[in-house]
Amino acid sequence: MTNISEKKxxxxxxxxxxxxxxxxxxxEWGIPVFDDRKIFEFLILESAQAGLSWYTxxxxxxxxxxxxxxxxxxxxxxxxxxxVDALMLNSAxxxxxxxxxxxxxxxxxxxxxxxxxxxxxNYMWGFxxxxxxxxxxxxxxxxxxxxxxxxxxxxxxxKRGFKFVGSTxxxxxxxxxxxxxDHSMNCYKRKQIIAQYQQG
Numbered sequence: 384m385t386n387i388s389e390k391k392x393x394x395x396x397x398x399x400x401x402x403x404x405x406x407x408x409x410x411e412w413g414i415p416v417f418d419d420r421k422i423f424e425f426l427i428l429e430s431a432q433a434g435l436s437w438y439t440x441x442x443x444x445x446x447x448x449x450x451x452x453x454x455x456x457x458x459x460x461x462x463x464x465x466x467v468d469a470l471m472l473n474s475a476x477x478x479x480x481x482x483x484x485x486x487x488x489x490x491x492x493x494x495x496x497x498x499x500x501x502x503x504x505n506y507m508w509g510f511x512x513x514x515x516x517x518x519x520x521x522x523x524x525x526x527x528x529x530x531x532x533x534x535x536x537x538x539x540x541x542k543r544g545f546k547f548v549g550s551t552x553x554x555x556x557x558x559x560x561x562x563x564x565d566h567s568m569n570c571y572k573r574k575q576i577i578a579q580y581q582q583g
Contacts, residue, residue, distance in 0.1 A: 394567045395523040404438055413572060415515060415561030415580050417504045422560060423493055424454040427486050429556045430547035431477050437555070439477075446475025451486060456497075459490035485546035492544050508562065510536040515580065516563045526565065529554045 393399060397408050416422055428447060432440045440447075450473050452458035470476065470483050493503055500506040510532050520526055533554035540548040558565045561580070566573035 391571045392569045393572070394565075394570045395521075396526065398438070401438065404441065407441055409572065412559055413561050413564050413566050413576055415576075416559075417502075417508070419456070419493075419497065419503045420454055422503055422507060423456045423459075423490070424448075425556055425559050426489060426493070426548075427451055427454065427459075429552050429559070430485055430489065431479075431482050432555065433482070433547050433549070433552060435477065443476055446473070450476050456490045456493045459487060460494055462487045462490075482547060489545050489548075496543070507536070507560075510539075511557070511562045515561055515576075517577065518563055518565050519568055520565060521568045527554070530557075530563070532562075533557055 393405070393408060397404060399405050416425070424447075428440050428444065431447070448454060450470055467480065467483055467487070471478050471480060476483075496503050496506045500509075516530075516532070529550040533550045536557075537548055537550040537553040540553070554563075557563045561576070564573060564576055566576065
């Protein structure tokens with residue numbers, strides 16, 4: 384099975400020597416996400432990534448899951464200073480007070496958006512007109528860090544009071560959650576996702 388997996392052509396950004404990274408690429412990255420809890424998870428993880436590599440955060444994913452109440456926004460929104468102090472001692476996550484406080488702040492605003500739009504998914508997908516943007520990249524140098532859509536979404540999130548949601552973070556979130564299909568032209572997942580989610 385490993386040999387078959389190794390023969391598959393994948394995106395140029397992927398370090399295929401890391402099995403957990405390959406699994407993330409194959410099973411999650413770029414697949415459209417509409418579940419609010421999963422979206423909230425990616426928002427926390429992407430915000431934590433600021434200034435770091437995605438793999439650094441991916442390795443700590445289970446730690447974040449335990450530290451942030453299995454990514455239930457309503458529970459995280461109730462965290463207080465004692466929770467923050469405890470998280471600052473938790474080596475399973477990135478111990479950055481600003482990022483931890485941002486996660487709590489963003490959880491409260493996440494709930495506000497759910498109440499306004501019916502779900503965070505409804506709100507988020509509106510920035511791509513409820514349809515995945517399919518890009519055509521081949522080389523690593525082709526990939527942008529931001530887009531017009533991520534600029535607009537970042538601006539709106541900041542206006543609502545969200546923290547650690549710059550356009551680069553928003554674009555990474557859009558890639559992860561399938562708002563854009565940025566699998567490279569020769570990556571086997573590109574056509575697979577198009578066939579499954581984007582027919583018609």
